[in-house]
Amino acid sequence: MLRKMPGAEVQGVVSTTPDTSVVFSPMVVKTPAIVVIVVWLWRLVAGLVKAVWRHPVACVLTGGTTTLVSLLGWQTAVIVWGAGVSVVSSWAGLWPAAGMRWVVWPALSWWRWVWVYRRKWRSVVAVAGLGRVVRGRGYAPDLVRVVSDRWVDRVTVKMLDGQSDEEYADASGNLAHGFGAAGCRISSPKPGWVVLTFPRRDALAKVVAARPYPDAPVVTTVDVGMGENGRPYRLQVHGTHVLIAGATGSGKGSWLWSVVRGLLPARQVGLVRLWALDPKRMELSFGRPLFDRYAATPEDCAEMLEGAVKVMQERADRYAGVRRSHVPTERDPFILVIVDEVAFLTAYQQDKALRARIMAALATLTTQGRAVGVGVMAALQDPRKDVLSIRNLFPDRVALRLDEPEQVDMVLGDGARDRGALADHIARDPADPSVGAGVSYVRLENAPDPIRVRAAYVSDDDIRHMVLQYSTVSEAV
Protein backbone atom coordinates (compact mmCIF):
# COMPACT_ATOMS: atom_id res chain seq x y z
CA MET A 1 0.00 0.00 0.00
CA LEU A 2 1.30 3.44 -0.91
CA ARG A 3 0.96 5.80 2.07
CA LYS A 4 2.07 9.42 2.13
CA MET A 5 3.74 10.51 5.38
CA PRO A 6 5.76 13.65 6.02
CA GLY A 7 9.11 13.85 7.78
CA ALA A 8 12.54 12.34 7.37
CA GLU A 9 11.97 9.97 10.27
CA VAL A 10 9.61 8.02 8.06
CA GLN A 11 12.64 6.51 6.43
CA GLY A 12 13.42 4.67 9.64
CA VAL A 13 9.90 3.36 10.10
CA VAL A 14 9.55 -0.35 9.55
CA SER A 15 6.75 -2.74 10.31
CA THR A 16 6.88 -6.48 10.49
CA THR A 17 4.56 -9.42 10.54
CA PRO A 18 4.28 -11.07 13.97
CA ASP A 19 6.91 -13.70 13.14
CA THR A 20 9.16 -10.95 11.61
CA SER A 21 9.69 -13.04 8.51
CA VAL A 22 8.47 -10.18 6.32
CA VAL A 23 9.79 -6.64 6.83
CA PHE A 24 7.91 -3.65 5.36
CA SER A 25 9.53 -0.27 5.01
CA PRO A 26 7.73 2.80 3.61
CA MET A 27 8.63 4.31 0.29
CA VAL A 28 9.93 7.89 0.65
CA VAL A 29 9.20 10.23 -2.26
CA LYS A 30 11.56 13.24 -2.23
CA THR A 31 9.76 16.56 -2.76
CA PRO A 32 11.61 18.93 -5.13
CA ALA A 33 13.00 22.02 -3.37
CA ILE A 34 11.06 24.39 -5.62
CA VAL A 35 7.75 22.90 -4.47
CA VAL A 36 8.73 23.36 -0.83
CA ILE A 37 9.79 26.97 -1.51
CA VAL A 38 6.54 27.79 -3.33
CA VAL A 39 4.48 26.29 -0.51
CA TRP A 40 6.38 28.27 2.13
CA LEU A 41 6.09 31.49 0.09
CA TRP A 42 2.38 30.92 -0.32
CA ARG A 43 2.02 30.43 3.44
CA LEU A 44 4.04 33.60 4.12
CA VAL A 45 1.88 35.71 1.79
CA ALA A 46 -1.33 34.21 3.17
CA GLY A 47 -0.10 34.85 6.74
CA LEU A 48 0.74 38.49 5.89
CA VAL A 49 -2.65 39.09 4.28
CA LYS A 50 -4.35 37.50 7.28
CA ALA A 51 -2.33 39.65 9.70
CA VAL A 52 -3.21 42.87 7.83
CA TRP A 53 -6.86 41.85 7.65
CA ARG A 54 -7.10 40.99 11.35
CA HIS A 55 -4.84 43.70 12.78
CA PRO A 56 -4.99 46.65 10.37
CA VAL A 57 -4.10 49.29 12.97
CA ALA A 58 -1.11 47.39 14.35
CA CYS A 59 0.13 46.68 10.80
CA VAL A 60 -0.26 50.31 9.69
CA LEU A 61 1.56 51.55 12.81
CA THR A 62 4.38 49.05 12.41
CA GLY A 63 4.68 49.63 8.66
CA GLY A 64 4.50 53.41 9.06
CA THR A 65 7.14 53.45 11.81
CA THR A 66 9.48 51.24 9.79
CA THR A 67 9.08 53.48 6.74
CA LEU A 68 9.68 56.61 8.83
CA VAL A 69 12.81 55.17 10.44
CA SER A 70 14.25 54.05 7.11
CA LEU A 71 13.43 57.31 5.26
CA LEU A 72 13.88 60.01 7.91
CA GLY A 73 15.74 58.33 10.76
CA TRP A 74 14.67 57.15 14.22
CA GLN A 75 14.74 60.65 15.75
CA THR A 76 11.94 61.79 13.41
CA ALA A 77 10.00 58.61 14.15
CA VAL A 78 10.23 59.31 17.91
CA ILE A 79 9.00 62.91 17.38
CA VAL A 80 6.08 61.78 15.21
CA TRP A 81 5.16 59.08 17.75
CA GLY A 82 5.40 61.57 20.65
CA ALA A 83 3.14 64.05 18.81
CA GLY A 84 0.67 61.32 17.92
CA VAL A 85 0.50 59.98 21.48
CA SER A 86 -0.07 63.51 22.91
CA VAL A 87 -2.85 64.28 20.41
CA VAL A 88 -4.61 60.98 21.09
CA SER A 89 -4.26 61.28 24.90
CA SER A 90 -5.59 64.86 24.91
CA TRP A 91 -8.52 63.77 22.77
CA ALA A 92 -9.18 60.78 25.06
CA GLY A 93 -8.92 63.10 28.09
CA LEU A 94 -11.54 65.44 26.62
CA TRP A 95 -13.92 62.63 25.63
CA PRO A 96 -13.14 59.79 28.03
CA ALA A 97 -15.99 57.50 26.92
CA ALA A 98 -14.92 57.75 23.27
CA GLY A 99 -11.27 57.41 24.33
CA MET A 100 -12.00 54.17 26.15
CA ARG A 101 -14.03 52.82 23.28
CA TRP A 102 -11.72 53.71 20.41
CA VAL A 103 -8.29 53.64 22.01
CA VAL A 104 -8.02 51.97 25.41
CA TRP A 105 -10.14 48.85 24.85
CA PRO A 106 -8.82 48.16 21.33
CA ALA A 107 -5.23 48.60 22.61
CA LEU A 108 -5.92 46.30 25.57
CA SER A 109 -7.60 43.75 23.29
CA TRP A 110 -4.58 43.75 21.00
CA TRP A 111 -2.18 43.38 23.91
CA ARG A 112 -4.17 40.51 25.41
CA TRP A 113 -4.31 38.91 21.97
CA VAL A 114 -0.53 39.07 21.56
CA TRP A 115 0.63 38.42 25.09
CA VAL A 116 -1.88 36.05 26.58
CA TYR A 117 -3.78 34.22 23.86
CA ARG A 118 -1.58 34.09 20.74
CA ARG A 119 1.53 33.29 22.73
CA LYS A 120 0.01 30.32 24.57
CA TRP A 121 -2.70 29.33 22.11
CA ARG A 122 -1.21 26.23 20.49
CA SER A 123 0.14 24.72 23.68
CA VAL A 124 -3.03 25.35 25.72
CA VAL A 125 -5.42 23.97 23.09
CA ALA A 126 -3.14 20.96 22.56
CA VAL A 127 -3.03 20.14 26.27
CA ALA A 128 -6.78 20.80 26.59
CA GLY A 129 -7.32 18.18 23.87
CA LEU A 130 -8.76 20.61 21.33
CA GLY A 131 -5.95 20.31 18.77
CA ARG A 132 -5.68 17.36 16.40
CA VAL A 133 -2.92 15.55 14.57
CA VAL A 134 -3.96 14.31 11.15
CA ARG A 135 -1.46 12.36 9.04
CA GLY A 136 1.42 13.62 11.09
CA ARG A 137 0.41 17.26 10.82
CA GLY A 138 -0.82 19.25 13.84
CA TYR A 139 -3.99 21.36 13.58
CA ALA A 140 -5.23 23.90 16.13
CA PRO A 141 -8.51 25.82 16.20
CA ASP A 142 -8.12 29.29 14.75
CA LEU A 143 -7.82 32.17 17.24
CA VAL A 144 -9.69 34.84 15.33
CA ARG A 145 -10.38 37.79 17.61
CA VAL A 146 -9.96 39.01 21.16
CA VAL A 147 -12.20 41.77 22.48
CA SER A 148 -11.44 43.05 25.97
CA ASP A 149 -13.32 45.45 28.16
CA ARG A 150 -12.94 46.45 31.78
CA TRP A 151 -14.15 43.08 33.02
CA VAL A 152 -13.77 40.25 30.51
CA ASP A 153 -11.92 39.00 27.43
CA ARG A 154 -14.11 37.56 24.67
CA VAL A 155 -12.12 35.25 22.44
CA THR A 156 -13.66 34.28 19.12
CA VAL A 157 -12.49 30.93 17.80
CA LYS A 158 -13.11 29.16 14.52
CA MET A 159 -13.37 25.52 15.48
CA LEU A 160 -11.69 22.76 13.54
CA ASP A 161 -13.99 21.16 11.00
CA GLY A 162 -15.97 18.46 12.74
CA GLN A 163 -15.58 19.86 16.25
CA SER A 164 -18.54 20.75 18.45
CA ASP A 165 -18.92 23.40 21.12
CA GLU A 166 -19.48 20.61 23.67
CA GLU A 167 -15.79 19.71 23.37
CA TYR A 168 -14.92 23.27 24.37
CA ALA A 169 -17.44 23.14 27.21
CA ASP A 170 -15.76 19.97 28.51
CA ALA A 171 -12.36 21.67 28.31
CA SER A 172 -13.49 24.97 29.88
CA GLY A 173 -11.53 24.29 33.08
CA ASN A 174 -8.32 23.61 31.11
CA LEU A 175 -8.79 26.78 29.08
CA ALA A 176 -9.41 28.90 32.18
CA HIS A 177 -6.30 27.61 33.92
CA GLY A 178 -4.27 27.72 30.73
CA PHE A 179 -4.95 31.41 30.17
CA GLY A 180 -4.82 32.33 33.85
CA ALA A 181 -8.52 33.25 34.19
CA ALA A 182 -10.94 32.55 37.03
CA GLY A 183 -13.31 30.78 34.65
CA CYS A 184 -14.29 30.27 31.03
CA ARG A 185 -17.78 30.34 29.59
CA ILE A 186 -18.59 28.94 26.18
CA SER A 187 -21.15 30.14 23.69
CA SER A 188 -21.62 29.36 20.05
CA PRO A 189 -22.89 32.32 18.02
CA LYS A 190 -23.05 30.34 14.76
CA PRO A 191 -22.15 26.89 13.49
CA GLY A 192 -18.42 26.28 13.46
CA TRP A 193 -17.61 29.14 15.85
CA VAL A 194 -17.29 29.49 19.61
CA VAL A 195 -16.80 32.49 21.83
CA LEU A 196 -14.81 31.88 25.01
CA THR A 197 -15.50 34.42 27.74
CA PHE A 198 -12.71 34.79 30.29
CA PRO A 199 -13.50 37.07 33.25
CA ARG A 200 -10.52 39.23 34.27
CA ARG A 201 -12.04 41.30 37.03
CA ASP A 202 -15.37 40.64 38.64
CA ALA A 203 -17.85 43.38 37.89
CA LEU A 204 -20.23 41.66 40.25
CA ALA A 205 -17.98 41.53 43.31
CA LYS A 206 -19.69 44.51 44.94
CA VAL A 207 -23.29 44.75 46.08
CA VAL A 208 -25.49 46.37 43.44
CA ALA A 209 -27.79 48.98 44.94
CA ALA A 210 -31.53 48.93 44.19
CA ARG A 211 -32.11 50.22 40.69
CA PRO A 212 -33.78 53.59 40.23
CA TYR A 213 -37.50 53.54 39.47
CA PRO A 214 -38.08 53.70 35.73
CA ASP A 215 -38.90 57.22 34.50
CA ALA A 216 -41.82 55.93 32.47
CA PRO A 217 -44.02 52.86 32.99
CA VAL A 218 -42.35 49.74 31.56
CA VAL A 219 -43.90 46.32 31.31
CA THR A 220 -41.81 44.16 28.99
CA THR A 221 -38.32 44.28 30.51
CA VAL A 222 -37.20 45.43 33.93
CA ASP A 223 -33.81 46.64 35.11
CA VAL A 224 -33.01 44.12 37.85
CA GLY A 225 -29.28 44.45 38.44
CA MET A 226 -25.92 44.37 36.72
CA GLY A 227 -24.48 42.14 34.04
CA GLU A 228 -20.94 40.86 33.92
CA ASN A 229 -20.05 43.66 31.51
CA GLY A 230 -20.79 46.20 34.25
CA ARG A 231 -23.96 47.40 32.50
CA PRO A 232 -27.53 47.31 33.81
CA TYR A 233 -29.23 44.00 33.18
CA ARG A 234 -32.84 43.99 32.02
CA LEU A 235 -34.96 40.91 32.56
CA GLN A 236 -37.92 40.20 30.34
CA VAL A 237 -41.02 39.67 32.47
CA HIS A 238 -43.90 40.04 30.01
CA GLY A 239 -44.50 37.15 27.60
CA THR A 240 -42.57 34.61 29.64
CA HIS A 241 -42.41 32.86 33.02
CA VAL A 242 -39.37 33.05 35.27
CA LEU A 243 -38.09 30.43 37.70
CA ILE A 244 -35.58 31.58 40.33
CA ALA A 245 -33.76 28.87 42.27
CA GLY A 246 -31.15 29.27 44.97
CA ALA A 247 -30.05 27.90 48.31
CA THR A 248 -31.17 29.61 51.46
CA GLY A 249 -29.62 33.08 51.76
CA SER A 250 -28.59 33.16 48.10
CA GLY A 251 -30.68 36.27 47.45
CA LYS A 252 -33.88 35.07 45.78
CA GLY A 253 -35.64 37.98 47.43
CA SER A 254 -33.47 40.48 45.57
CA TRP A 255 -34.74 39.14 42.22
CA LEU A 256 -38.37 39.23 43.32
CA TRP A 257 -38.15 42.73 44.76
CA SER A 258 -36.13 44.14 41.87
CA VAL A 259 -38.82 42.98 39.44
CA VAL A 260 -41.59 44.39 41.65
CA ARG A 261 -39.70 47.68 41.93
CA GLY A 262 -39.26 48.00 38.17
CA LEU A 263 -42.96 47.33 37.54
CA LEU A 264 -44.35 49.78 40.12
CA PRO A 265 -44.71 52.79 37.78
CA ALA A 266 -46.60 50.57 35.31
CA ARG A 267 -48.75 49.23 38.13
CA GLN A 268 -49.56 52.78 39.18
CA VAL A 269 -51.01 53.61 35.77
CA GLY A 270 -52.92 50.34 35.64
CA LEU A 271 -50.86 48.45 33.08
CA VAL A 272 -49.63 45.83 35.56
CA ARG A 273 -51.19 43.90 38.42
CA LEU A 274 -49.03 42.12 40.98
CA TRP A 275 -50.47 39.05 42.66
CA ALA A 276 -48.36 37.68 45.51
CA LEU A 277 -48.33 34.17 46.97
CA ASP A 278 -46.31 34.18 50.14
CA PRO A 279 -46.64 30.82 51.90
CA LYS A 280 -43.55 31.51 54.05
CA ARG A 281 -44.98 34.94 55.03
CA MET A 282 -41.45 36.21 55.52
CA GLU A 283 -40.67 37.82 52.20
CA LEU A 284 -43.52 39.45 50.30
CA SER A 285 -45.61 40.35 53.35
CA PHE A 286 -43.12 43.15 53.98
CA GLY A 287 -44.42 45.03 50.95
CA ARG A 288 -48.05 43.91 51.27
CA PRO A 289 -49.59 47.24 50.05
CA LEU A 290 -47.68 46.93 46.77
CA PHE A 291 -49.64 43.86 45.72
CA ASP A 292 -53.07 43.90 44.17
CA ARG A 293 -53.76 40.50 45.60
CA TYR A 294 -51.99 38.69 48.38
CA ALA A 295 -52.36 35.13 49.69
CA ALA A 296 -50.45 33.28 52.35
CA THR A 297 -52.42 30.16 53.39
CA PRO A 298 -52.34 27.23 50.97
CA GLU A 299 -56.13 27.45 50.50
CA ASP A 300 -55.94 31.15 49.60
CA CYS A 301 -52.99 30.46 47.32
CA ALA A 302 -54.91 27.73 45.48
CA GLU A 303 -57.86 30.06 45.11
CA MET A 304 -55.69 32.87 43.80
CA LEU A 305 -53.99 30.63 41.26
CA GLU A 306 -57.36 29.38 40.07
CA GLY A 307 -58.48 33.00 39.85
CA ALA A 308 -55.50 33.70 37.57
CA VAL A 309 -56.46 30.70 35.43
CA LYS A 310 -60.00 32.11 35.12
CA VAL A 311 -58.70 35.51 33.99
CA MET A 312 -56.44 33.71 31.53
CA GLN A 313 -59.29 31.65 30.10
CA GLU A 314 -61.61 34.62 29.85
CA ARG A 315 -58.96 36.53 27.89
CA ALA A 316 -58.24 33.52 25.71
CA ASP A 317 -61.96 33.35 24.82
CA ARG A 318 -62.02 37.04 23.94
CA TYR A 319 -58.76 37.01 21.98
CA ALA A 320 -59.50 33.83 20.01
CA GLY A 321 -59.38 34.65 16.31
CA VAL A 322 -58.88 38.35 17.06
CA ARG A 323 -55.27 38.63 18.18
CA ARG A 324 -52.34 36.34 18.96
CA SER A 325 -50.46 38.25 21.61
CA HIS A 326 -51.17 40.40 24.62
CA VAL A 327 -50.69 44.15 24.78
CA PRO A 328 -51.00 45.53 28.30
CA THR A 329 -53.90 47.97 28.70
CA GLU A 330 -55.88 49.22 31.67
CA ARG A 331 -58.63 46.78 30.77
CA ASP A 332 -56.26 43.86 30.28
CA PRO A 333 -53.19 44.62 32.38
CA PHE A 334 -50.23 42.28 32.56
CA ILE A 335 -50.75 40.09 35.64
CA LEU A 336 -47.57 38.88 37.29
CA VAL A 337 -48.19 36.05 39.73
CA ILE A 338 -45.25 36.06 42.15
CA VAL A 339 -44.73 32.88 44.18
CA ASP A 340 -42.14 32.83 46.93
CA GLU A 341 -40.94 29.34 47.86
CA VAL A 342 -43.24 27.49 45.51
CA ALA A 343 -42.23 24.12 47.07
CA PHE A 344 -44.34 25.00 50.15
CA LEU A 345 -47.36 24.83 47.88
CA THR A 346 -46.29 21.78 45.88
CA ALA A 347 -43.89 19.20 47.35
CA TYR A 348 -44.27 20.12 51.03
CA GLN A 349 -48.06 20.49 50.91
CA GLN A 350 -49.64 17.70 52.99
CA ASP A 351 -53.19 18.08 51.70
CA LYS A 352 -53.12 16.04 48.50
CA ALA A 353 -56.28 17.55 47.03
CA LEU A 354 -55.00 21.07 47.61
CA ARG A 355 -51.62 20.15 46.16
CA ALA A 356 -53.28 18.74 43.04
CA ARG A 357 -55.32 21.95 42.59
CA ILE A 358 -52.20 24.10 42.96
CA MET A 359 -50.13 21.99 40.58
CA ALA A 360 -52.92 21.96 37.98
CA ALA A 361 -53.34 25.74 38.16
CA LEU A 362 -49.58 26.36 37.98
CA ALA A 363 -49.21 24.00 35.03
CA THR A 364 -52.11 25.67 33.20
CA LEU A 365 -50.74 29.14 33.82
CA THR A 366 -47.21 28.26 32.75
CA THR A 367 -48.34 26.51 29.57
CA GLN A 368 -51.00 28.98 28.41
CA GLY A 369 -50.69 32.20 30.37
CA ARG A 370 -47.98 34.14 28.62
CA ALA A 371 -49.79 34.75 25.35
CA VAL A 372 -52.68 36.40 27.19
CA GLY A 373 -50.62 38.47 29.60
CA VAL A 374 -50.51 36.29 32.71
CA GLY A 375 -46.96 35.53 33.83
CA VAL A 376 -45.60 33.49 36.72
CA MET A 377 -42.40 34.27 38.58
CA ALA A 378 -41.63 31.57 41.12
CA ALA A 379 -38.77 31.21 43.57
CA LEU A 380 -37.64 28.00 45.22
CA GLN A 381 -34.74 26.55 47.17
CA ASP A 382 -34.68 22.97 46.00
CA PRO A 383 -34.92 22.43 42.25
CA ARG A 384 -35.32 18.63 42.25
CA LYS A 385 -37.98 17.21 39.96
CA ASP A 386 -40.08 15.86 42.82
CA VAL A 387 -40.10 19.31 44.34
CA LEU A 388 -41.16 21.15 41.20
CA SER A 389 -42.07 18.79 38.41
CA ILE A 390 -43.12 21.65 36.13
CA ARG A 391 -39.79 23.46 36.22
CA ASN A 392 -39.31 22.89 32.48
CA LEU A 393 -42.42 24.94 31.78
CA PHE A 394 -40.58 28.10 32.81
CA PRO A 395 -38.87 29.46 29.67
CA ASP A 396 -36.46 31.73 31.55
CA ARG A 397 -34.53 30.51 34.56
CA VAL A 398 -32.20 31.96 37.12
CA ALA A 399 -29.77 29.92 39.22
CA LEU A 400 -28.40 31.67 42.29
CA ARG A 401 -25.95 29.90 44.57
CA LEU A 402 -26.77 26.20 44.63
CA ASP A 403 -25.49 23.51 46.98
CA GLU A 404 -24.65 20.81 44.46
CA PRO A 405 -23.25 20.80 40.90
CA GLU A 406 -26.08 18.55 39.62
CA GLN A 407 -28.64 21.18 40.61
CA VAL A 408 -27.25 23.63 38.05
CA ASP A 409 -28.45 21.63 35.07
CA MET A 410 -31.72 20.87 36.88
CA VAL A 411 -32.44 24.59 36.99
CA LEU A 412 -30.83 25.90 33.81
CA GLY A 413 -31.14 22.85 31.59
CA ASP A 414 -28.72 20.23 30.31
CA GLY A 415 -25.15 21.29 29.66
CA ALA A 416 -25.47 24.68 31.38
CA ARG A 417 -22.81 23.90 33.97
CA ASP A 418 -20.37 22.65 31.34
CA ARG A 419 -20.88 25.94 29.54
CA GLY A 420 -19.64 27.78 32.59
CA ALA A 421 -22.71 28.31 34.79
CA LEU A 422 -20.87 27.43 38.00
CA ALA A 423 -23.72 28.31 40.35
CA ASP A 424 -22.41 25.82 42.90
CA HIS A 425 -19.13 27.81 43.05
CA ILE A 426 -20.68 31.19 43.86
CA ALA A 427 -18.85 32.58 46.88
CA ARG A 428 -20.40 32.67 50.31
CA ASP A 429 -19.22 33.92 53.67
CA PRO A 430 -21.22 32.99 56.77
CA ALA A 431 -19.88 36.15 58.44
CA ASP A 432 -21.12 38.43 55.66
CA PRO A 433 -24.42 37.42 53.99
CA SER A 434 -23.92 39.91 51.17
CA VAL A 435 -20.94 37.96 49.75
CA GLY A 436 -22.15 36.27 46.59
CA ALA A 437 -25.82 37.00 47.39
CA GLY A 438 -27.80 37.91 44.30
CA VAL A 439 -25.05 36.60 41.97
CA SER A 440 -26.75 34.33 39.46
CA TYR A 441 -26.57 32.60 36.12
CA VAL A 442 -29.49 33.33 33.81
CA ARG A 443 -30.51 31.14 30.93
CA LEU A 444 -33.12 32.63 28.66
CA GLU A 445 -35.38 30.83 26.27
CA ASN A 446 -34.09 32.74 23.25
CA ALA A 447 -30.40 32.74 24.29
CA PRO A 448 -29.39 29.34 25.63
CA ASP A 449 -25.93 30.42 26.77
CA PRO A 450 -25.93 31.24 30.48
CA ILE A 451 -25.07 34.80 31.46
CA ARG A 452 -23.82 36.00 34.83
CA VAL A 453 -25.82 38.70 36.54
CA ARG A 454 -26.07 40.17 40.02
CA ALA A 455 -29.52 41.15 41.18
CA ALA A 456 -29.73 44.52 42.89
CA TYR A 457 -30.18 44.40 46.63
CA VAL A 458 -33.53 45.88 47.59
CA SER A 459 -33.15 46.58 51.30
CA ASP A 460 -35.94 46.86 53.87
CA ASP A 461 -35.61 50.65 53.65
CA ASP A 462 -35.99 50.48 49.87
CA ILE A 463 -39.16 48.42 50.28
CA ARG A 464 -40.52 50.92 52.82
CA HIS A 465 -39.83 53.69 50.33
CA MET A 466 -41.55 51.72 47.56
CA VAL A 467 -44.59 51.30 49.80
CA LEU A 468 -44.66 55.02 50.63
CA GLN A 469 -44.27 56.03 47.02
CA TYR A 470 -46.43 53.46 45.25
CA SER A 471 -48.91 51.95 47.66
CA THR A 472 -51.96 53.59 46.12
CA VAL A 473 -54.03 50.49 45.48
CA SER A 474 -55.56 50.69 42.07
CA GLU A 475 -58.69 48.79 41.12
CA ALA A 476 -57.74 45.11 41.21
CA VAL A 477 -58.48 42.75 38.36
Ligand SMILES: Nc1ncnc2c1ncn2[C@@H]1O[C@H](COP(=O)(O)OP(=O)(O)OP(=O)(O)O)[C@@H](O)[C@H]1O
Ligand atom coordinates in the same frame (compact mmCIF):
# COMPACT_ATOMS: atom_id res chain seq x y z
N1 LIG B 1 -28.56 41.12 45.77
C1 LIG B 1 -27.97 41.10 46.96
N2 LIG B 1 -26.81 41.73 47.15
C2 LIG B 1 -26.20 41.69 48.34
N3 LIG B 1 -26.68 41.07 49.43
C3 LIG B 1 -27.84 40.44 49.32
C4 LIG B 1 -28.54 40.42 48.07
N4 LIG B 1 -29.66 39.70 48.25
C5 LIG B 1 -29.66 39.28 49.53
N5 LIG B 1 -28.57 39.74 50.17
C6 LIG B 1 -28.18 39.45 51.56
O1 LIG B 1 -28.43 38.07 51.78
C7 LIG B 1 -29.40 37.90 52.82
C8 LIG B 1 -30.35 36.77 52.44
O2 LIG B 1 -31.10 37.19 51.32
P1 LIG B 1 -32.53 36.59 50.97
O3 LIG B 1 -33.36 36.48 52.21
O4 LIG B 1 -33.08 37.35 49.84
O5 LIG B 1 -32.14 35.16 50.51
P2 LIG B 1 -33.14 34.03 50.08
O6 LIG B 1 -32.51 33.32 48.96
O7 LIG B 1 -34.51 34.59 49.84
O8 LIG B 1 -33.13 33.12 51.38
P3 LIG B 1 -34.32 32.23 51.96
O9 LIG B 1 -34.63 31.19 50.94
O10 LIG B 1 -33.73 31.66 53.21
O11 LIG B 1 -35.45 33.18 52.21
C9 LIG B 1 -30.06 39.26 52.96
O12 LIG B 1 -30.45 39.50 54.28
C10 LIG B 1 -29.00 40.23 52.55
O13 LIG B 1 -28.15 40.52 53.65
